[in-house]
Amino acid sequence: MALRTSPAIGGMGHSVKRKEDPRFIRGKGTYVDDVQLPGMLYLDIVRTPFAHAKITKIDSSKALGVPGVLTVITGQDLAKYNLHWMPTLMSDTQMVLPVEKVMYQAQEVAAVLATSRYAAADGVDAVHVEYEPLPVVIDPRKALEPGAPVLRTDKKDKKDNHIWHWEWGDRAATDRAFREAEVTVKQDIYIPRIHVASIETCGCVAQFDKVNGKLTVWMTTQAPHAIRTVFALVAGHVGLAEHKIRIISPDIGGGFGGKVPVYPGYVIAVAASVLTGKPVKWIEDRMENLQADSFARDYHITAELAARKDGKLTALRIKTIADHGYTDAAANPSKFPAGLFHICTGSYDLQAAHVEVDGVYTNKPPGGIAYRCSFRVTEAVHTIERVADLMAHQLGMDAAEFRLKNFIKPDQFPYKSALGWEYDSGDYAAALRKAMDKIGYAELRREQAERRRRGELMGIGISSFTEIVGAGPSKHFDILGLKMFDSCEIRIHPTGKAIARFGTKSQGQGHETTYAQILAEELGIPVADIQVEEGDTDTAPYGLGTYASRSTPVAGAAAALAARKIRDKARKLAAHLLEAAEEDLVWEPGKFSVKGAPNQFKTIQEIAFAAYTNHPQGMEAGLEAVSYYDPPNLTYPFGSYICVVDIDKGTGEVKIRRFVAVDDCGNIINPMIVEGQIHGGLTMGFAPALMEEISYDELGNIQGGSFIDYLLPTAVETPKWETDKTCTPSPHHPLGAKGVGESATVGAPAAIANAVVDALWHLGVRHVDIPITPAKVWKLLREHGVAE
């Protein structure tokens, strides 16, 4: 896309340096834990060591004697106000604090309120809780067996641990296609429980002003408006009304989906502030964050693919067991209990597909967030890209050739998938061919054959993914009934400077810069003259927040449309100032000029001044607009990733030699920021592929509950990413943009897993579950007699 604006204006396509950076590099950001208010109290939480146990006694007496401790809050205390349970985003119920039993290790049991962080921690140590352990259910498959202990005894008439069954697609057509198939493959795939582990943990400062009845909460949340509404709906009976609630989401130290849900700590802090009339701070530590906040993934998948002998795919069939922990608190749009998992047909043209998912209760933390992906699309992509590779191998076809044969073709867009999604645009072959050229695919295959003859283990893995982002069109997308539009409100000041406020909330994506660039593109006002604000519900227009790569697709579109409303009024003002007819004016970013007389023009700044000083009779003063954008469809960014690995036969270590990522996110607003998002996403795809996993022993003890044993990649392990792009604009987005923040997380794990299996295929290895740790690989090498 050609640049339409000068670097001084800085519209779309310019790598404008980020407006948010000057404060961050000086240590002048304001994150939640930086907020300190006069008289502020500190909250700390007592957590259970048991994964499933009856609480027989909570003795607070010793804790109350600890200097600085004011009170200990238990479930019984909250029960008096009916605040001991809260609804989840999926209309299940979740304990704030338990009154009878705990359901997972590290669950909140009681909360200590004190005058300092340290006193609160002392109080936590001094609370004495007695438990009576109950049978623990960890494996969701066992949880479904007859005779398994029923976990949700709070639910009347609940006789098992099954939450819901959900299916999508044409079962009969799919079964028929499998019966008629010449070749089929079937694979069990486990995508383990992982954690977003943003470097900033979660927390809040709740301040209830008893005089004015106003609650202000500084909070690590990706969706401040939705939180405000949820608080009002849940706590209306104790006097919290929505107009008296202000949620401020200040600078956020990474979200990745983990800061969408409401955690009990937030609710307890708010309750404590309402009860005491004092500000209350709750900041979780890293272990609490890893052990009790929402997890991601945890899907046990069985996937089957059918094809003809010539390599043409025909059908896909998937069955999945989804481990949702003790309550269904997944952060998905209401209508999709398994998120957007049914995008699992991926980039391929299939006649038929059918997918079934069953949600299951276990003694694990609740949640189910997307870890930098839009609602389970990573699981979908991992599955289809793994079985696509299996099929290619099975058919004896090259993995790239097989994909090129089966891709949805450019002339098929808009493409209606077998599972009902309407893909907006794409050219999948172009992206894969570009990646193949960049990495030197043919030469690598020759090298691989050569190395294999020498007994070396080298693999090449491809992942050609299709993302689905921009939630979402209100006809399908809501969270607790709230339709998933987003918003932008622009005010142009008399001197031509602007402030724009959004319903989204950046957690590092650079919204202050990219939104300003969209407005600069549409209005010609320089980026430097546009102040972008988000995250304060008292000032920002209502929006559903930032997750699922929805900010550019939804709020970015709202920005363009609000700016266009302003331009329409600016045209009238310019016509008045130039004494010309509106239709005789020509717009270029920054000014209206008279057709055929380019020297006769008015700049947007002159027009803005006139809006307050010289507007025509009968016209309202001011230059403002707001847009609530309801997207007609989702957007479908895509890409092709190729990964080359070498496997050490002595240690089982997988070394990524090269990783080429070709992404297509449509028209790009800021190339620097887009590339940065891809780097970050690739690292968050690499990490679960090789390192990250939260697992539990049979008693429900978490394995990997701190950074000592929950491995995150450092600069040493992380590969040197090579990126490139193609550009297929979205036909329905006002800017032709698609969104990019999560593409790479979604696409990367399968490329890595496919490379590993490719390296080991000739030994008879058909699949390795992620994370592909050295121990796992070494065991395989031993089994196949090639470990050194």
Added chain:
Amino acid sequence: MLVKVQINGEKHEADVEPRLLLVHLIRDVFRLTGTHIGCDTTHCGACTVLLDGRPVKSCTVFGIQAHNREIMTVEGLEQDGKLHPLQEGFMEEHGLQCGYCTPGMLMTSYAFLRKHPRSTEDEIRQAISGNLCRCTGYVNIVKAIQYAAAKLQNGGA
């Protein structure tokens, strides 16, 4: 206990509990909030500051251990209104996204470049391996440090 420290050239003192961690002394008592907390186990490096010129993870040092010593935090990098080349580098090379790990990254790389002004990419990656970042993928952080190294070589700051 009375603790007296010099932070970024300014004298500070406070009467604190002996167990107060340095990071809390800096953040909660002296209100310099650029230094962040990301873990409890000295793994993430967000709390890195310099103690007498050496990088330490301030979540694993008691405040009183800093008594009569000099501390440098991210707020001390800018001198006379002029950004340090590392700060410039992080901006120029897009070496940050959410900005939460950035102060720790800056302090670690500041100490590293002072000792190792000429270093390879692999050495830089090793040097920051005690600082975790979840947003950027490290490529641009390394570039930012290389930018600063080059500028410092050429006599900048």
